Amino acid sequence: MSKFKLIDFARYSSIRIGPRVEVLVLDEGDDIPKDHFLIGGANNLLISNNPPPLMMLGKSYDFIKVEDGSIIAGCALKSGRLLSFAKKNNIAGYEFVAKLPGTLGGMLAMNAGVKSYEIFPLVESIEINGIWRDVKEIEHGYRFANLGGVATRVKLRLEYGYDDALRAELLALRNNQPHEPSAGSVFKNPPGDYAGRLIEAAGLKGKRIGNMAWSNMHANFLINLGGGTFQEAKELIDLAKSEVEAKFGVLLKEEIKIV
Numbered sequence: 001m002s003k004f005k006l007i008d009f010a011r012y013s014s015i016r017i018g019p020r021v022e023v024l025v026l027d028e029g030d031d032i033p034k035d036h037f038l039i040g041g042a043n044n045l046l047i048s049n050n051p052p053p054l055m056m057l058g059k060s061y062d063f064i065k066v067e068d069g070s071i072i073a074g075c076a077l078k079s080g081r082l083l084s085f086a087k088k089n090n091i092a093g094y095e096f097v098a099k100l101p102g103t104l105g106g107m108l109a110m111n112a113g114v115k116s117y118e119i120f121p122l123v124e125s126i127e128i129n130g131i132w133r134d135v136k137e138i139e140h141g142y143r144f145a146n147l148g149g150v151a152t153r154v155k156l157r158l159e160y161g162y163d164d165a166l167r168a169e170l171l172a173l174r175n176n177q178p179h180e181p182s183a184g185s186v187f188k189n190p191p192g193d194y195a196g197r198l199i200e201a202a203g204l205k206g207k208r209i210g211n212m213a214w215s216n217m218h219a220n221f222l223i224n225l226g227g228g229t230f231q232e233a234k235e236l237i238d239l240a241k242s243e244v245e246a247k248f249g250v251l252l253k254e255e256i257k258i259v
Protein backbone atom coordinates (compact mmCIF):
# COMPACT_ATOMS: atom_id res chain seq x y z
CA MET A 1 0.00 0.00 0.00
CA SER A 2 1.35 3.44 -0.97
CA LYS A 3 2.32 5.83 1.79
CA PHE A 4 2.28 9.58 1.46
CA LYS A 5 3.80 12.34 3.57
CA LEU A 6 2.42 15.89 3.55
CA ILE A 7 5.37 18.20 3.02
CA ASP A 8 5.26 21.98 3.31
CA PHE A 9 8.15 23.06 1.09
CA ALA A 10 8.05 26.57 2.55
CA ARG A 11 9.41 24.87 5.69
CA TYR A 12 11.09 21.69 4.41
CA SER A 13 13.22 23.15 1.59
CA SER A 14 16.38 24.99 2.59
CA ILE A 15 15.32 28.04 0.54
CA ARG A 16 11.90 28.00 2.25
CA ILE A 17 9.84 28.15 -0.95
CA GLY A 18 7.13 25.89 -2.29
CA PRO A 19 3.64 24.55 -1.76
CA ARG A 20 2.26 21.93 0.65
CA VAL A 21 1.98 18.65 -1.25
CA GLU A 22 1.61 14.94 -0.62
CA VAL A 23 4.89 13.18 -1.38
CA LEU A 24 4.97 9.44 -2.09
CA VAL A 25 7.26 7.61 0.36
CA LEU A 26 9.31 4.73 -1.05
CA ASP A 27 10.40 1.95 1.24
CA GLU A 28 12.06 -1.38 0.63
CA GLY A 29 10.10 -3.54 -1.82
CA ASP A 30 7.96 -0.68 -3.19
CA ASP A 31 7.62 -0.17 -6.95
CA ILE A 32 9.32 2.98 -8.18
CA PRO A 33 6.96 5.04 -10.36
CA LYS A 34 8.51 6.54 -13.50
CA ASP A 35 6.55 9.79 -13.55
CA HIS A 36 7.56 11.10 -10.10
CA PHE A 37 10.41 13.51 -9.31
CA LEU A 38 12.57 12.26 -6.46
CA ILE A 39 13.48 14.64 -3.66
CA GLY A 40 16.11 14.22 -0.98
CA GLY A 41 16.47 16.89 1.69
CA ALA A 42 15.52 19.67 -0.80
CA ASN A 43 18.73 21.62 -0.16
CA ASN A 44 19.39 22.11 -3.83
CA LEU A 45 15.84 22.48 -5.12
CA LEU A 46 13.58 25.33 -6.12
CA ILE A 47 10.05 23.95 -6.06
CA SER A 48 7.42 25.74 -8.17
CA ASN A 49 3.79 26.21 -7.21
CA ASN A 50 2.74 23.28 -9.41
CA PRO A 51 5.46 20.64 -9.22
CA PRO A 52 5.12 17.21 -10.84
CA PRO A 53 4.21 14.30 -8.52
CA LEU A 54 7.00 13.90 -5.98
CA MET A 55 8.52 10.94 -4.15
CA MET A 56 11.09 10.48 -1.39
CA LEU A 57 12.89 7.64 0.37
CA GLY A 58 11.42 6.33 3.63
CA LYS A 59 12.91 5.20 6.93
CA SER A 60 14.11 1.81 5.64
CA TYR A 61 16.77 3.72 3.69
CA ASP A 62 17.95 5.76 6.67
CA PHE A 63 20.77 3.68 8.19
CA ILE A 64 24.56 3.35 8.27
CA LYS A 65 26.80 0.46 9.29
CA VAL A 66 30.18 -1.15 8.64
CA GLU A 67 30.05 -4.49 6.82
CA ASP A 68 32.75 -6.57 5.08
CA GLY A 69 35.33 -3.79 5.01
CA SER A 70 33.00 -1.08 3.63
CA ILE A 71 30.45 1.39 4.94
CA ILE A 72 26.91 0.52 3.84
CA ALA A 73 24.35 3.30 4.10
CA GLY A 74 20.82 4.05 3.00
CA CYS A 75 20.39 7.00 0.66
CA ALA A 76 17.92 8.76 2.99
CA LEU A 77 20.75 9.17 5.54
CA LYS A 78 21.54 12.82 6.26
CA SER A 79 25.07 14.18 5.80
CA GLY A 80 25.23 15.16 9.48
CA ARG A 81 24.75 11.51 10.51
CA LEU A 82 27.41 10.39 8.04
CA LEU A 83 29.85 12.84 9.60
CA SER A 84 29.03 11.84 13.18
CA PHE A 85 29.37 8.14 12.25
CA ALA A 86 32.80 8.87 10.70
CA LYS A 87 33.89 10.80 13.78
CA LYS A 88 32.65 8.20 16.25
CA ASN A 89 34.29 5.32 14.36
CA ASN A 90 37.50 7.20 13.45
CA ILE A 91 36.81 6.97 9.69
CA ALA A 92 38.68 9.18 7.19
CA GLY A 93 37.44 10.99 4.08
CA TYR A 94 34.03 12.34 5.06
CA GLU A 95 35.17 15.48 6.92
CA PHE A 96 34.08 17.68 3.98
CA VAL A 97 30.38 16.94 4.52
CA ALA A 98 30.33 19.17 7.61
CA LYS A 99 27.61 21.79 6.96
CA LEU A 100 27.01 20.42 3.46
CA PRO A 101 23.30 19.79 3.95
CA GLY A 102 21.63 16.87 2.22
CA THR A 103 20.85 13.18 2.11
CA LEU A 104 23.28 10.62 0.70
CA GLY A 105 21.02 10.22 -2.37
CA GLY A 106 21.11 13.95 -3.07
CA MET A 107 24.85 14.06 -2.48
CA LEU A 108 25.40 11.23 -4.97
CA ALA A 109 23.11 12.75 -7.62
CA MET A 110 24.92 16.10 -7.32
CA ASN A 111 28.39 14.63 -6.73
CA ALA A 112 28.39 17.11 -3.85
CA GLY A 113 31.69 18.45 -2.63
CA VAL A 114 33.86 21.21 -1.30
CA LYS A 115 37.06 22.37 -3.01
CA SER A 116 38.86 19.23 -4.22
CA TYR A 117 36.78 16.91 -2.02
CA GLU A 118 33.67 15.25 -3.44
CA ILE A 119 31.58 12.18 -2.69
CA PHE A 120 32.31 10.04 -5.77
CA PRO A 121 35.96 9.19 -4.98
CA LEU A 122 34.61 7.57 -1.77
CA VAL A 123 31.94 5.49 -3.52
CA GLU A 124 32.46 1.79 -4.28
CA SER A 125 29.01 0.88 -5.61
CA ILE A 126 25.45 2.19 -5.59
CA GLU A 127 22.13 0.34 -5.60
CA ILE A 128 20.04 2.06 -8.28
CA ASN A 129 16.47 0.94 -8.98
CA GLY A 130 17.25 -2.22 -7.03
CA ILE A 131 20.45 -3.17 -8.91
CA TRP A 132 23.96 -2.76 -7.47
CA ARG A 133 26.26 -0.92 -9.89
CA ASP A 134 29.99 -0.50 -9.64
CA VAL A 135 31.01 3.16 -9.43
CA LYS A 136 33.15 2.75 -12.57
CA GLU A 137 29.96 2.24 -14.61
CA ILE A 138 28.46 5.55 -13.46
CA GLU A 139 29.23 8.70 -15.42
CA HIS A 140 29.98 11.62 -13.12
CA GLY A 141 31.76 14.97 -13.00
CA TYR A 142 31.68 18.38 -11.34
CA ARG A 143 28.36 18.61 -9.40
CA PHE A 144 26.82 15.96 -11.61
CA ALA A 145 26.27 12.20 -11.76
CA ASN A 146 24.20 10.22 -14.20
CA LEU A 147 22.57 7.81 -11.76
CA GLY A 148 19.74 7.00 -14.16
CA GLY A 149 17.32 6.11 -11.37
CA VAL A 150 16.68 6.07 -7.65
CA ALA A 151 19.75 5.42 -5.50
CA THR A 152 18.61 3.47 -2.46
CA ARG A 153 21.81 2.15 -0.83
CA VAL A 154 25.49 2.87 -1.25
CA LYS A 155 28.76 1.14 -0.40
CA LEU A 156 31.40 3.64 0.67
CA ARG A 157 35.14 3.40 1.24
CA LEU A 158 36.22 2.49 4.75
CA GLU A 159 39.58 3.90 5.79
CA TYR A 160 40.51 4.82 9.32
CA GLY A 161 41.87 8.17 10.55
CA TYR A 162 39.20 10.86 11.08
CA ASP A 163 40.81 14.30 10.73
CA ASP A 164 39.07 16.93 12.84
CA ALA A 165 41.55 19.65 11.83
CA LEU A 166 40.59 19.09 8.17
CA ARG A 167 36.91 19.34 9.10
CA ALA A 168 37.55 22.66 10.88
CA GLU A 169 39.64 23.97 7.97
CA LEU A 170 36.91 23.17 5.41
CA LEU A 171 34.26 24.62 7.69
CA ALA A 172 36.18 27.91 7.89
CA LEU A 173 35.76 28.24 4.11
CA ARG A 174 32.06 28.63 4.78
CA ASN A 175 32.53 31.92 6.62
CA ASN A 176 31.49 33.78 3.46
CA GLN A 177 28.20 31.93 3.25
CA PRO A 178 25.02 33.85 3.96
CA HIS A 179 22.96 32.83 6.97
CA GLU A 180 19.58 33.46 5.34
CA PRO A 181 17.68 30.52 3.80
CA SER A 182 19.15 29.52 0.42
CA ALA A 183 19.68 26.50 -1.79
CA GLY A 184 23.46 26.85 -1.82
CA SER A 185 25.15 27.90 -5.05
CA VAL A 186 22.56 28.56 -7.74
CA PHE A 187 24.88 28.22 -10.74
CA LYS A 188 27.79 25.90 -11.43
CA ASN A 189 31.12 27.67 -11.81
CA PRO A 190 31.89 27.95 -15.53
CA PRO A 191 35.29 26.53 -16.57
CA GLY A 192 38.09 28.78 -15.28
CA ASP A 193 35.78 31.28 -13.59
CA TYR A 194 33.33 31.71 -10.72
CA ALA A 195 29.59 32.22 -11.13
CA GLY A 196 29.60 34.54 -8.09
CA ARG A 197 32.32 36.75 -9.62
CA LEU A 198 30.34 37.03 -12.88
CA ILE A 199 27.07 37.87 -11.09
CA GLU A 200 28.88 40.55 -9.08
CA ALA A 201 30.64 41.94 -12.18
CA ALA A 202 27.23 42.13 -13.89
CA GLY A 203 26.16 44.46 -11.08
CA LEU A 204 23.69 42.08 -9.49
CA LYS A 205 25.29 41.42 -6.09
CA GLY A 206 22.63 42.39 -3.54
CA LYS A 207 19.96 42.82 -6.27
CA ARG A 208 16.52 42.28 -4.73
CA ILE A 209 13.16 41.43 -6.26
CA GLY A 210 10.33 41.26 -3.75
CA ASN A 211 11.63 39.18 -0.86
CA MET A 212 14.37 37.34 -2.75
CA ALA A 213 17.87 38.69 -3.41
CA TRP A 214 21.32 37.80 -4.70
CA SER A 215 23.28 37.79 -1.46
CA ASN A 216 25.63 40.65 -0.58
CA MET A 217 27.94 38.11 1.05
CA HIS A 218 28.21 35.61 -1.79
CA ALA A 219 26.70 36.65 -5.13
CA ASN A 220 25.96 33.06 -6.28
CA PHE A 221 23.58 32.49 -3.33
CA LEU A 222 19.95 33.41 -3.80
CA ILE A 223 18.56 34.24 -0.37
CA ASN A 224 15.04 34.35 0.99
CA LEU A 225 14.52 37.48 3.08
CA GLY A 226 11.23 36.11 4.43
CA GLY A 227 8.19 35.11 2.39
CA GLY A 228 10.10 35.12 -0.93
CA THR A 229 8.30 33.39 -3.80
CA PHE A 230 9.16 31.03 -6.64
CA GLN A 231 8.39 33.76 -9.20
CA GLU A 232 10.79 36.22 -7.52
CA ALA A 233 13.52 33.60 -7.37
CA LYS A 234 13.00 32.62 -11.02
CA GLU A 235 13.10 36.26 -12.13
CA LEU A 236 16.43 36.80 -10.39
CA ILE A 237 17.86 33.60 -11.90
CA ASP A 238 16.74 34.59 -15.41
CA LEU A 239 18.08 38.13 -14.90
CA ALA A 240 21.51 36.86 -13.85
CA LYS A 241 21.67 34.49 -16.82
CA SER A 242 20.72 37.16 -19.37
CA GLU A 243 22.96 39.92 -17.87
CA VAL A 244 26.00 37.65 -17.56
CA GLU A 245 25.53 36.36 -21.10
CA ALA A 246 25.03 39.87 -22.53
CA LYS A 247 28.05 41.33 -20.70
CA PHE A 248 30.53 38.46 -20.74
CA GLY A 249 29.23 35.96 -23.31
CA VAL A 250 29.06 33.21 -20.66
CA LEU A 251 25.91 31.11 -20.35
CA LEU A 252 25.55 30.20 -16.68
CA LYS A 253 24.16 26.73 -15.98
CA GLU A 254 21.98 26.06 -12.95
CA GLU A 255 23.36 23.80 -10.22
CA ILE A 256 20.02 23.90 -8.41
CA LYS A 257 17.14 21.90 -9.82
CA ILE A 258 14.00 23.83 -10.67
CA VAL A 259 11.08 21.49 -10.20
Ligand SMILES: Cc1cc2nc3c(=O)[nH]c(=O)nc-3n(C[C@H](O)[C@H](O)[C@H](O)COP(=O)(O)OP(=O)(O)OC[C@H]3O[C@@H](n4cnc5c(N)ncnc54)[C@H](O)[C@@H]3O)c2cc1C
Nearest residue numbers: 040041042043044101102103105106107109112113151184
Ligand atom coordinates in the same frame (compact mmCIF):
# COMPACT_ATOMS: atom_id res chain seq x y z
C1 LIG B 1 23.62 26.49 2.82
C2 LIG B 1 23.94 25.47 1.75
C3 LIG B 1 25.25 25.19 1.45
C4 LIG B 1 25.57 24.26 0.44
N1 LIG B 1 26.88 24.00 0.18
C5 LIG B 1 27.19 23.08 -0.76
C6 LIG B 1 28.56 22.75 -1.03
O1 LIG B 1 29.49 23.28 -0.44
N2 LIG B 1 28.82 21.81 -1.97
C7 LIG B 1 27.83 21.17 -2.66
O2 LIG B 1 28.14 20.32 -3.49
N3 LIG B 1 26.53 21.47 -2.42
C8 LIG B 1 26.18 22.40 -1.50
N4 LIG B 1 24.86 22.70 -1.27
C9 LIG B 1 23.81 22.02 -2.05
C10 LIG B 1 23.30 20.74 -1.37
O3 LIG B 1 23.76 20.68 -0.07
C11 LIG B 1 23.77 19.49 -2.12
O4 LIG B 1 23.45 19.54 -3.50
C12 LIG B 1 23.17 18.21 -1.52
O5 LIG B 1 23.84 17.11 -2.04
C13 LIG B 1 21.67 18.10 -1.81
O6 LIG B 1 21.15 16.95 -1.17
P1 LIG B 1 19.58 16.80 -0.92
O7 LIG B 1 19.35 15.50 -0.26
O8 LIG B 1 19.06 17.98 -0.23
O9 LIG B 1 19.06 16.70 -2.43
P2 LIG B 1 17.83 17.47 -3.11
O10 LIG B 1 18.13 18.93 -3.12
O11 LIG B 1 16.54 17.06 -2.52
O12 LIG B 1 17.92 16.90 -4.61
C14 LIG B 1 19.01 17.22 -5.44
C15 LIG B 1 19.01 16.26 -6.64
O13 LIG B 1 19.32 14.95 -6.17
C16 LIG B 1 18.37 14.02 -6.68
N5 LIG B 1 18.23 12.95 -5.67
C17 LIG B 1 17.93 13.09 -4.35
N6 LIG B 1 17.92 11.88 -3.75
C18 LIG B 1 18.22 10.96 -4.72
C19 LIG B 1 18.35 9.54 -4.72
N7 LIG B 1 18.15 8.81 -3.62
N8 LIG B 1 18.63 8.93 -5.91
C20 LIG B 1 18.82 9.64 -7.05
N9 LIG B 1 18.72 10.99 -7.08
C21 LIG B 1 18.42 11.64 -5.95
C22 LIG B 1 17.09 14.83 -6.84
O14 LIG B 1 16.24 14.22 -7.77
C23 LIG B 1 17.68 16.15 -7.36
O15 LIG B 1 17.91 16.07 -8.75
C24 LIG B 1 24.52 23.61 -0.27
C25 LIG B 1 23.18 23.89 0.06
C26 LIG B 1 22.88 24.82 1.06
C27 LIG B 1 21.45 25.08 1.39
